[in-house]
Amino acid sequence: MARTDFQGTLDLLVLKTLASTGALHGYGIVLHIQRVSDDLLRVEEGSLYPALHRMEQSGWIKSEWALTETNRKAKYYRLTDPGKRELAKAEHSFDELVKGVKAVLRFA
């Protein structure tokens, strides 16, 4: 049964981003998603940080303060092992969602 909430999709994007890139801060995650999706997806920054903190409370990602290239202090996030498992689940869930929606749309 696919999860159909948007919150889940944002989580999925963030987790995948961190899986591909290693450690990133919030701004970096936004840039990455924007770039990789060819500007198709613009993350609403307002919901990013609550989501990041929520995911950290759930144990999927962990954070630490570090310096950026321009010597600015920022909070970097990294994927954890439970997060990796959650990513796999979310990816699978999303695939099912897409398949389901496509199936309904094809039936016309």
Add this chain to the structure above:
Amino acid sequence: MAVLRRIANLFRRSRIDSEIAAEIEAHIEMRVEANMAAGMSAGEARRAATLRFGNPTAMRERTAGADAALGLEGLLRDLRYAARQVRRAPGFALTASVILALGIGASTAIFSAVNPILFEPLPYPNASRIVTIWDSFRGQRVEATFGTFRELAARSHSIEQLTTFEPWQPVLTGQQTPERLDGQSVSAEYFHVLGIAPALGREFNAEDNTPHGPNVVMLSDRFWRSHYGAGATALGQTIRLNDDLYTVIGVMPRGFEDAFDPGAEVWTAMQYDPATLGDFSSSAWGHHFRLAGRLRSGATFDEARRELDGIARNPENDFPRPRWASLRDGLMVDGLQQDMVRAVRPALLAVMGAVALLLIIACVNVTNLLLARGVLRQSEFAMRAALGAAKSRLIRQSITESLLFALMGGALGLPIAAAGVRLLVALSPPGLPRVDAITLNGPEFLFALAISALVGAAAGLIPALETRGARLQTGLRQAARTASRAGRATRNFLVVAEVALALMLLVTAGLLLRSMERLLSVDPGFNAANLLTMQVQISGHKFDNQPLDPAAGDAARRRFFDQALDEVRKVPGVTAAGYSSLLPLSGDPYWIAVYGSQFEKDPPGSGHNVFRYAVSPGFCQAMQIPLLRGRFIDQQDTASSPFVALISASLAQREFGNGDPLGKRLHVGPTNYPWFTVVGVVGDVRQNSLALDDADAVYIPEAQSWFADDAVSFVSRTRGDAAPLAGTIRDAIWSVDKNQPVVRLATMHRLLDLSVAERRFVLILFEAFALVALVLAGTGIYGVLANSVAERAREMGVRAALGASRGDLVALVLRRGLALAAAGVAVGLGCAALASRAVAALLYGTSSLDPLTYGAVAALLLAIAIIACVVPARRAACADPIAALRSE
């Protein structure tokens, strides 16, 4: 763990806030940099970045919410709101808390007192496997004999350790004043059966228990501390008991309580000679041995009972039994705990029932209060619901408020409970077992608190639950004080229930009070006024019968007693004095004074058990026991004159009906002793307790008894109050021989009081509860009526405007109040009739359906109800129609 982290975050709130602010700030800064790198000016860059991001403040809050989202913040807010409500209506809060405090405090105190006696396991390992064994005679428990002990020890398999013991009260000399100690004389297995080893030294072994074995003694921790300063050198020291030197071989641990004699301070080894069992007249065949044992592991209680029963009914040749120890009526076996509490169990259970009732009444009262208040807040809830508050939020807040009340009640109740426990211990009757183990009981306090919290929560819940969408409009529009019909019916029902419960408590208290009245008005058979009593115990070898001069010891005792009596009679203020081996209603263990008697005319083997009084001349006169026929014992009845006796009227009636018993002869005690001739009949006297009617007694001169008692009670009738002369009279006795301890100094009135101490204890408790219940019921009625008058203010106003007189309005309120009270009384009378059967065992001379008590209590409650109606009725009567119609 996610949950723990979130809870922790609650406390680090400000730090988290600043971290989040920093994080978001960094994000915006980075976008500003990117914007500037793309060519914007600084101001434009910042504006664009902030626009793109959204409202940073709102983001900060939402992020922080994600960190600590557990609803606990909501809880804190609820608590603060509830506290504000309390401050706004302090009277209500105080009332509710006090009521709950009374209920919680009283129930905790009582349960704490009752717990170690009835419920807690005894402080011995595997205490449930310890059993007590009694001989029986016509269905009554009787102490066993040494012969029975030997037989059971040898033949029983289900009991692995059997011990026998009897009281031992040695006189300690070598100090300032002689002291009589409380102790036990025990066989070697005693402490094994209890399962507690001595803290110092050793316990008794088989060698100590042989006849003519060493004089050894074990001490209690308290005695060791008070007499030896807790020094380790106490072991091996000697102590002079009963004029013999005893060696201290062991000390029991601190806090050890001997279940069979809680006040015991010394134990010695029992040294009966099994060889004497061949002679049936030896003291080893007397009924003064108690038996106890530990079940073999794997044996059940029923198995043991059956086995002992089998042994009792199948005598063996190896163990011959005399007629009076034939075990013909079987043996009685009981668990140790049941054995200890059997006397007080009904009383304690009754008290617990009363406490439960009180707790229920308190909860009902608080529920009523909360419901009444809930009505007032109906419109408030409706408003908040209309403004968007979730129903769950309202419910949660209601519950929080009620919990706050319960907690306040609990906080107040804790000191009440603590004080109550101390009061109970102070008031407790002397025979109450395990008094030392009574402390405030934590679990029960929490239990009572939980009950109140539940009740409060349920009651506070109802107004919140009634806030339903469709009702919002009515809720907002309705006058703030009217209640739904269902709500009013509930509150009426609750008040009726409260009155009924209060009636039950009052009736029980009333019945107990009448019983006590009846009991105290029973004629004990003598005049207890201005009568001083004291017991003198013989101590010292000069009073023993020596083998070379068998009667010397007896003669010495009697000489001492007679000389002491002469001295006592010389004390100014003493108008009459005497002594006796037995004092009625004094708590003396009665079994040592019961002997068989047989009149000349009775066939051999028959006869009655009687109380034996070995008295001095003048005893009956001093006690003012009336002489019904013949003469008292006097100076002419010496050891060398014909043996005479007085018999009680009941014995005379039983043996001779209306005939003349004077001149008839009887045996008392051993049948090979000379006959006693009856020279007088005296009035009956209550022996064991005022409630029991077991008056058969025989009075013989001490000089003519077949053995000389080692302890007698002196009675002195004084001109005026007896208590001040106590010291002088005791000194008079000591002037003859200062080494004889004088114990149990008390006026006869005090002894009578002590004899009913247990009843009085229960009575006081019930009276206290009944009083509180009465107050609660009264305030309950008042509360409901006051509320209904306030609710119906408009109606009153309309009635007044339509021409109703003040009297009419008052009558309206009174009618309602009395209807409630009458309903409660009617229901309560029925319930009380049932409930009072539970306390029937505690009543004396009063039927559990005594009409006088029931009638008086019903009248009392109705009177209280009328009083409770007065203020609301007056308020109704003064209702100003204009103001009522205009106000809302």
